[in-house]
Amino acid sequence: MRCLLAVATVLILGAAPAHAGRVVIEVVDTNGRPVADAIVSLAPMPGTTSRGxxxxxxxxxxxxxxxxxxxxxxxxxxxxxxxxxxxxxxxxxxxxxxxxxxxxxxxxxxxxxxxxxxxxxxxxxxxxxxxxxxxxxxxxxPEMATTDAQGRASIDGVNAGQYRAHAWHPQLRPGVTLPIQGVTVSEAAPATVRFNLALLPDPRGAMDREHIGY
Structure with a gap:
């Protein structure tokens, strides 16, 4: 009976969720201005278990x-x-x-x-x-967030551990290597990720009045 209880205890502890933390994100351009619509994602390093x-x-x-x-x-x-x-x-x-x-x-x-x-x-x-x-x-x-007009975002409930943070934006120069940085997540305090991106001009144009009503 004691052996069964010990095994059950190990299984329960093994199934317990990892401690979770918060990641705070800031993205700016080369002039220090906030960048909206940047997607920052977190890839777990070996030994870190991400949530489903x-x-x-x-x-x-x-x-x-x-x-x-x-x-x-x-x-x-x-x-x-x-x-x-x-x-x-x-x-x-x-x-x-x-x-x-x-x-x-x-x-x-x-x-x-x-x-x-x-x-x-x-x-x-x-x-x-x-x-x-x-x-x-x-x-x-598994973890990702999109920056707002102030160039900020956050991800809550991230399992504690080591991650690689990647940043992507549609106005990054084609073929450029995505910016990457390491980040440690813990429940003790929020982890901070800050990217500085060199962006091309916004490709979206003015409203096309010629085709209104099509």
């Missing part, structure tokens, strides 16, 4: 001839739905290496759920309104 990931469905809206949000962070196995909240048609498409699709969406219509299988990033446009642009970013890293 449940598949999720994300929505990308089309409002005032603008994709909202500008970037969408996803994991393999997640799905994305494009929703048209405008009073005009949109022809949503991507011919990227990661995923290829196109949907003609009338006012109030939504696309089928598009399953994301592979890591990478995809630019998505509208074949009617050329200024419209959004990006899908798919990563295997």
């Amino acid at each position: 990931i449940a598949p999720a469905t994300r929505f990308v809206d089309q409002k005032d001839e603008t994709f909202l949000p500008y970037v969408t962070a996803l994991h393999p196995g997640d799905s994305v739905i494009f929703r048209n909240s405008d009073n005009t048609r949109h022809h949503v498409y991507s011919f990227s290496d990661m995923v290829k699709f196109e949907y003609m969406l009338g006012p109030g219509e939504s696309s089928p759920a598009l399953l994301m299988n592979n890591p990478g990033n995809a630019a998505v446009g509208c074949n009617i309104h050329d200024q419209m642009l959004t990006y899908l970013y798919v990563t295997k890293d």
Whole structure:
């Protein structure tokens, strides 16, 4: 009986969740200005156990001839739905290496759920309104967050341990190596991650008045 109790105790302790902490993120450009829409993800180092990931469905809206949000962070196995909240048609498409699709969406219509299988990033446009642009970013890293207008984000409930933090933004120069830094997460105090990114100009243009009403 004592042996059984000892084994049960070991199993219970082994199944106990790791201590969790908070990661605070700040992203700025080379002039020190806050960078919105940067995706920062955390990859666990050997010996660190990350929490599980449940598949999720994300929505990308089309409002005032603008994709909202500008970037969408996803994991393999997640799905994305494009929703048209405008009073005009949109022809949503991507011919990227990661995923290829196109949907003609009338006012109030939504696309089928598009399953994301592979890591990478995809630019998505509208074949009617050329200024419209959004990006899908798919990563295997279990923890991720997108910065707000102040260039800040945070991730709560991260299992304690060692991680590599990666930063991605659609205006990084093509082919550039993604910035990486190490971070130690503990329950004692929030861990801080700060990236300084050199970005290209915003590619989104002004509203295309010529095609309003299509």
